[in-house]
Amino acid sequence: MDKLVIEGGTPLSGTIRIHGAKNAALPILAASLLAEGVHSLHNVPKLLDIETMLHILERLGCSCTHEDDTVTMDTSSVDTSHVPEDLMRQMRSSIFLMGPLLCRFGEVTIYQPGGCAIGERKIDLHLQGLKQLGAEIEEVNGRISCRAAKLTGSDIHLDYPSVGATENIMMAAAMAEGTTTISGAAREPEIQDLQNYLNKMGAQIIGAGTDTITIQGVKKLQPCSYEVIPDRIVAGTVMIAAAATRGNVTLTHTNAGHLTSLIHVLRRAGVQITVCNDIINISCMGRPRAVERIVTSPYPSFPTDLQSQVMVLLSLADGFSVIKETVFEGRFKHVEEMARMGADISIDLNRAFIRGVQRLYGATVEATDLRAGAALVIAGLAAQGTTVVEQAHHIDRGYDGIEKLFQKLGARISRKVPVPGPLDLAN
Numbered sequence: 356m357d358k359l360v361i362e363g364g365t366p367l368s369g370t371i372r373i374h375g376a377k378n379a380a381l382p383i384l385a386a387s388l389l390a391e392g393v394h395s396l397h398n399v400p401k402l403l404d405i406e407t408m409l410h411i412l413e414r415l416g417c418s419c420t421h422e423d424d425t426v427t428m429d430t431s432s433v434d435t436s437h438v439p440e441d442l443m444r445q446m447r448s449s450i451f452l453m454g455p456l457l458c459r460f461g462e463v464t465i466y467q468p469g470g471c472a473i474g475e476r477k478i479d480l481h482l483q484g485l486k487q488l489g490a491e492i493e494e495v496n497g498r499i500s501c502r503a504a505k506l507t508g509s510d511i512h513l514d515y516p517s518v519g520a521t522e523n524i525m526m527a528a529a530m531a532e533g534t535t536t537i538s539g540a541a542r543e544p545e546i547q548d549l550q551n552y553l554n555k556m557g558a559q560i561i562g563a564g565t566d567t568i569t570i571q572g573v574k575k576l577q578p579c580s581y582e583v584i585p586d587r588i589v590a591g592t593v594m595i596a597a598a599a600t601r602g603n604v605t606l607t608h609t610n611a612g613h614l615t616s617l618i619h620v621l622r623r624a625g626v627q628i629t630v631c632n633d634i635i636n637i638s639c640m641g642r643p644r645a646v647e648r649i650v651t652s653p654y655p656s657f658p659t660d661l662q663s664q665v666m667v668l669l670s671l672a673d674g675f676s677v678i679k680e681t682v683f684e685g686r687f688k689h690v691e692e693m694a695r696m697g698a699d700i701s702i703d704l705n706r707a708f709i710r711g712v713q714r715l716y717g718a719t720v721e722a723t724d725l726r727a728g729a730a731l732v733i734a735g736l737a738a739q740g741t742t743v744v745e746q747a748h749h750i751d752r753g754y755d756g757i758e759k760l761f762q763k764l765g766a767r768i769s770r771k772v773p774v775p776g777p778l779d780l781a782n
């Protein structure tokens with residue numbers, strides 16, 4: 356497995372363009388199945404999860420190319436609604452294919468999805484929503500089969516604002532007969548991006564970004580060209596890394612409105628932030644201050660996907676901070692690895708108590724999931740000495756060459772690819 360080697364202690368400096376949002380691109384790729392023809396999607400990053408989704412689409416019969424940041428796909432030749440089990444187990448976001456395939460073929464077969472081991476993420480809300488649209492669902496040994504001779508609009512309430520369930524229901528309802536209302540909907544910017552894409556294809560959807568979304572079903576959608584929004588989690592990761600290394604970094608092609616909660620926390624920590632249109636500048640010349648309390652929660656509150664990264668910054672802050680994780684119970688797996696680097700963090704159930712230390716020290720650590728891996732990279736950039744982050748493939752799921760990104764900002768970071776041995780070559 357690849358590993359990242361980091362020589363820490365260099366403040367990040369320079370300007371970086373933020374690539375497109377993985378969590379917006381994945382449902383948009385799935386939604387393309389709703390309209391037969393050639394779609395052109397721009398600002399799509401080259402990530403492991405994106406490539407997995409494209410492999411699945413190709414197995415379904417799509418023709419796909421991904422050149423630079425543009426995906427061109429012809430969905431005309433899709434001839435099956437059976438999603439391969441081996442690819443579904445690689446990525447949780449494969450569940451997004453359920454709604455579009457059910458809508459297009461009247462049936463779909465999927466399997467329990469895989470992904471990062473950060474806690475329990477049930478798909479019950481996805482299935483309940485599709486049932487309310489008229490689907491019959493059968494589950495046997497991890498295999499899930501859905502059938503619907505006709506999808507009909509319905510009033511659907513989500514007990515929890517699940518992003519995936521909101522998006523799956525939106526896609527299935529886009530061509531259902533009648534009107535669907537989703538109350539208790541998730542409000543993330545990626546949902547707004549999906550609404551904009553579907554509407555450009557000819558759908559009639561309003562309300563994304565609020566807790567109530569209304570979908571008026573249409574009979575047909577058309578393929579289109581569309582540009583994906585910038586990745587707010589990548590932007591946030593770079594902002595935190597700039598602060599943790601006491602650097603000065605400018606981000607372009609961003610949307611500060613998607614990062615309000617993080618900007619608020621960083622300013623409380625003493626980080627200087629200025630915003631102008633799609634440009635954000637971050638500067639932190641001295642030691643950051645502790646932040647008394649951060650609570651992760653669905654958007655627009657502080658995102659769980661930036662919790663582990665901001666914990667690195669607070670581990671170097673002056674004072675005592677507390678983070679409460681309310682979304683995923685497995686989000687603290689990076690804490691043990693950070694302890695190897697000298698961090699003073701204790702865990703009590705879903706709360707982390709962070710006492711800032713003067714410095715972190717390089718060590719060999721393991722990325723256990725996507726965001727934990729990103730946090731360990733930040734820790735390595737800020738630490739004294741050499742840090743080796745193993746299992747870097749987890750990080751590749753959400754960052755388009757994280758080592759190249761930070762190299763552009765002056766970081767001393769490189770990727771080490773293992774050389775195949777005789778047994779590997781023989782296999």
